[in-house]
Amino acid sequence: MYCPKCGTKNPESAVFCENCGNRLTADDIQTVSVDKNNEKQKHSNVLVILGYILAILSGIIGAIIGLYLYTRDNSYYKVHGRNILIISVIVIIIGIGVTAFAFQSLSNQLSPTSTTNESSGSDVTQVQREEQTTTSTSTDYITSSQAKTIAQNYAQSYAPGAKAGTPSLSGSTYTVPIYGNGALVGEVLVNSKTGKVVDHWFQDLPQTEEDVT
Numbered sequence: 001m002y003c004p005k006c007g008t009k010n011p012e013s014a015v016f017c018e019n020c021g022n023r024l025t026a027d028d029i030q031t032v033s034v035d036k037n038n039e040k041q042k043h044s045n046v047l048v049i050l051g052y053i054l055a056i057l058s059g060i061i062g063a064i065i066g067l068y069l070y071t072r073d074n075s076y077y078k079v080h081g082r083n084i085l086i087i088s089v090i091v092i093i094i095g096i097g098v099t100a101f102a103f104q105s106l107s108n109q110l111s112p113t114s115t116t117n118e119s120s121g122s123d124v125t126q127v128q129r130e131e132q133t134t135t136s137t138s139t140d141y142i143t144s145s146q147a148k149t150i151a152q153n154y155a156q157s158y159a160p161g162a163k164a165g166t167p168s169l170s171g172s173t174y175t176v177p178i179y180g181n182g183a184l185v186g187e188v189l190v191n192s193k194t195g196k197v198v199d200h201w202f203q204d205l206p207q208t209e210e211d212v213t
Contacts, residue, residue: 048080052087059091142195144174150195151176151188158202159185173198 002009008019016023050065066088069081142150144167152164155178162185165177172193178186186202 048077048084052080052084056087056091059088059095062091063088141192142174142190144169146195147174147190147192148176150190150197151178154188154197154200155186155202158200162186164188178202 003017003020003022003024005022006017006020008017010018010024014024048069052062056062062084066081066084069077070085072078072081147167148164151167151174152162155162155164159178159180162178162180165179167174167176167190169175169192172191174190174192176188176190177184178188186200188197189199190196191198
C-alpha cells in the first residue's frame with residue numbers, strides 16, 4: 001500500500017508509514033488505490049490520443065504505437081490499438097501513392113528531351129511504314145505492257161496470229177484491243193491488280209488468200 005501523505009510504498013499489513021509515520025487507515029488505502037487507477041487511466045488516454053494523432057500525421061510512428069497498444073493485456077488498449085493500426089496502414093498506402101505520383105511527374109519534367117526523341121522516332125517510323133505501304137501498293141498493280149502481254153497470249157486461243165494493241169486503264173481494269181489482219185477482232189479485259197483476264201469478246205477473223213491456200 002502507498003502512504004496518502006508522502007506516497008511511500010509500505011507493506012500491506014503496515015499501520016504506520018515507514019517514511020513519515022502517518023497512520024494508515026482502510027479509507028486512506030482505498031483512496032490511494034483509486035488515485036493510482038485514475039493516474040493509469042489518464043496515462044492510457046494520453047497514449048491513445050497520441051497514437052491517433054501520429055497515425056494521421058505519420059503512418060509509421062502511429063503503426064508502432066498502435067502495435068504496442070494492441071499487444072497489451074488490456075481490452076481498452078487492444079480496441080484503440082487496432083483502430084490506430086488501421087488508420088496508420090491507410091495513411092501509409094496513401095503516402096506511397098502520392099510519393100509515386102510525384103516522382104513520376106518529376107521524372108517526366110526532367111526528361112522532355114527523351115519524350116521528344118521518342119515522339120520523333122515514332123513519327124519517322126510512321127512515315128517509313130506509310131512509304132513502305134505506298135511502295136507495296138504501287139508494286140501490286142501490273143503495268144500496261146504486262147497487261148498487253150497477258151492479253152496477247154490469251155487471244156491466241158481465240159484468234160491465232162492476232163496482235164494486242166495499246167491497253168487503256170479504266171478503274172482497276174485494262175481493256176486491251178485485239179487486232180487481226182489490221183481489223184479489230186476483239187478485246188481482252190485484264191484486272192490491273194491480279195493480272196487475270198476477267199472478260200473478253202472475239203469475232204471470227206476474216207480469212208485471207210494465204211489462209212484459203
